[in-house]
Amino acid sequence: MPKPDSGFSGHIAGLNALELCACGNTFLHRLHPFVKLTTTIFYVVVVLSFGPLEIGRLLPYFFYPAILIPLSETPLKILLKRLLPALPFSLFGGLSNVFFNRAPIMSIGGMMITGGEISFVSIMIKTILSVSAILLLVSTTGIDELSRQLSSMGIPNILVTQLVITYRYLSVLVDEARSMFTSYVLRSPGARGVRAGHMGFFVGSLLLRSIDRAERVYSAMRCRGFTGYYRPRAWRRITFPELACLGVVCGALLLSRCLR
Amino acid sequence: MLAVNGISVTYPDGNLALDSVSFAIGDNERVALIGANGAGKSTLLRAIVGLLPMSGEISVCGVKLSKQTASEIRKIIGIVFQNPDDQLFTMKVRDDIAFGPRNFGLSDEEAERLVDSALEQLNAVHLKERTPYKLSAGEKRIVGIAAILAMNPKVLLLDEPSSFQDPRSRRILIGTLRSLRQAQLVATHDLDLARSLCSRVIVLRDGRVRAEGPTDEILSDDGRLEEYGL
Ligand SMILES: Nc1ncnc2c1ncn2[C@@H]1O[C@H](COP(=O)(O)OP(=O)(O)O)[C@@H](O)[C@H]1O
Numbered sequence: 001m002p003k004p005d006s007g008f009s010g011h012i013a014g015l016n017a018l019e020l021c022a023c024g025n026t027f028l029h030r031l032h033p034f035v036k037l038t039t040t041i042f043y044v045v046v047v048l049s050f051g052p053l054e055i056g057r058l059l060p061y062f063f064y065p066a067i068l069i070p071l072s073e074t075p076l077k078i079l080l081k082r083l084l085p086a087l088p089f090s091l092f093g094g095l096s097n098v099f100f101n102r103a104p105i106m107s108i109g110g111m112m113i114t115g116g117e118i119s120f121v122s123i124m125i126k127t128i129l130s131v132s133a134i135l136l137l138v139s140t141t142g143i144d145e146l147s148r149q150l151s152s153m154g155i156p157n158i159l160v161t162q163l164v165i166t167y168r169y170l171s172v173l174v175d176e177a178r179s180m181f182t183s184y185v186l187r188s189p190g191a192r193g194v195r196a197g198h199m200g201f202f203v204g205s206l207l208l209r210s211i212d213r214a215e216r217v218y219s220a221m222r223c224r225g226f227t228g229y230y231r232p233r234a235w236r237r238i239t240f241p242e243l244a245c246l247g248v249v250c251g252a253l254l255l256s257r258c259l260r
Numbered sequence: 261m262l263a264v265n266g267i268s269v270t271y272p273d274g275n276l277a278l279d280s281v282s283f284a285i286g287d288n289e290r291v292a293l294i295g296a297n298g299a300g301k302s303t304l305l306r307a308i309v310g311l312l313p314m315s316g317e318i319s320v321c322g323v324k325l326s327k328q329t330a331s332e333i334r335k336i337i338g339i340v341f342q343n344p345d346d347q348l349f350t351m352k353v354r355d356d357i358a359f360g361p362r363n364f365g366l367s368d369e370e371a372e373r374l375v376d377s378a379l380e381q382l383n384a385v386h387l388k389e390r391t392p393y394k395l396s397a398g399e400k401r402i403v404g405i406a407a408i409l410a411m412n413p414k415v416l417l418l419d420e421p422s423s424f425q426d427p428r429s430r431r432i433l434i435g436t437l438r439s440l441r442q443a444q445l446v447a448t449h450d451l452d453l454a455r456s457l458c459s460r461v462i463v464l465r466d467g468r469v470r471a472e473g474p475t476d477e478i479l480s481d482d483g484r485l486e487e488y489g490l
Pocket residue numbers: 271272273275277295296297298299300301302303304
């Protein structure tokens with residue numbers, strides 16, 4: 001049973017801080033949510049599409065957050081705070097690569113670098129890039145506006161609602177993971193992490209616990225008259241410059257992916 | 261006021277969690293629903309507000325529960341969940357309490373008035389501008405109740421209200437619940453809470469009602485309590 005006061009207030013405060021950024025008034029904040037959402041999806045897909053060994057080609061994509069962070073006036077500290085909880089998950093995935101893929105790929109100064117090590121680094125880079133792109137989207141748009149945009153694009157309401165709830169409870173997920181991890185380690189003498197053989201079980205129960213929780217939160221909302229329907233508030237229409245901007249950015253992303 | 265007639269609930273995994281449960285609660289009556297862990301208390305509360313598929317009949321103030329009336333029923337019956345964290349999800353206490361009234365179509369000013377009066381009723385006006393996540397367990401419980409009171413329900417369902425509470429916040433909680441005029445169904449395994457709050461108890465075990473009667477009578481028979489797993 002989750003304790004009510006188990007120190008996740010910090011995470012939630014971080015989450016709220018990011019949400020509060022959405023009240024800003026920069027050029028990016030005023031941009032139509034459709035433009036921002038589409039660009040973000042494009043960017044994430046492009047970043048994730050690179051192979052595990054293509055680190056060099058990933059590096060230019062750091063430009064995206066590097067430009068958007070100052071433009072959106074999002075405080076770096078708040079962004080990092082929200083980014084960090086996402087890392088352990090890909091850390092687990094990436095580390096297993098290091099152990100299983102030991103084929104040497106190249107050597108730097110006499111030190112052998114294995115394929116596993118490279119793909120570990122690329123998994124981490126991909127996580128950092130895609131999660132920060134999504135966080136920037138939230139910080140300039142706000143989760144409510146985003147969910148409205150998603151529903152008006154025809155995404156089923158139940159999915160949108162789940163997304164909102166999952167987002168709101170991301171920190172709870174982290175907290176559940178932490179408490180499961182603690183009790184696991186305390187009862188596994190000598191283990192410093194979750195053993196590979198227990199990983200599936202661990203992730204599985206974490207997922208179940210989170211689904212359970214999301215379900216309870218959703219019932220509580222329904223009991224207070226929430227119908228699961230985000231009324232897509234009529235947004236102004238997309239202007240031509242906005243569409244052009246969308247075309248240029250997505251075109252550039254596509255081009256960067258195809259060029260060698 | 262609230263009439264529950266032969267309801268049964270089977271979870272998707274085949275577990276028969278409630279087996280033809282029937283009882284009724286009168287106006288302004290406070291009734292304890294007691295039973296060991298797993299007896300089916302939470303399941304019963306969730307069934308009453310139409311959150312679970314079930315057979316049997318439930319009616320409140322003459323309205324029969326069905327898919328069409330579920331939202332109407334939820335205006336009449338307010339449920340306070342066991343874990344306040346499942347219930348409080350906004351950044352400010354006032355927004356959280358206003359969530360229900362706004363969903364029911366009230367204007368911002370009307371919602372605000374209901375927020376104030378709910379907090380006043382619970383002596384918790386000082387919590388209005390706070391952040392729910394940063395409250396103590398006792399304060400969270402009070403805010404969770406305020407969020408329900410703001411919808412002006414006629415019946416309150418409370419799931420293990422004394423869980424997570426230290427002795428002092430527990431006393432405050434009992435005083436608060438006693439001061440409310442709503443009919444209450446309080447699910448708990450805390451027998452002292454049942455004694456100090458309710459005039460009548462319903463004993464649930466393995467999804468069935470095993471006993472029902474005045475609190476003093478039922479809770480004074482240690483042998484039978486043992487039999488009910490309490
Ligand atoms: N979501 C669920 N799926 C399957 N079985 C459940 C679920 N929730 C509760 N149960 C089962 O139903 C029974 C009653 O549970 P519950 O109503 O939570 O009891 P109580 O609140 O009295 O502790 C228990 O046997 C429990 O294991």
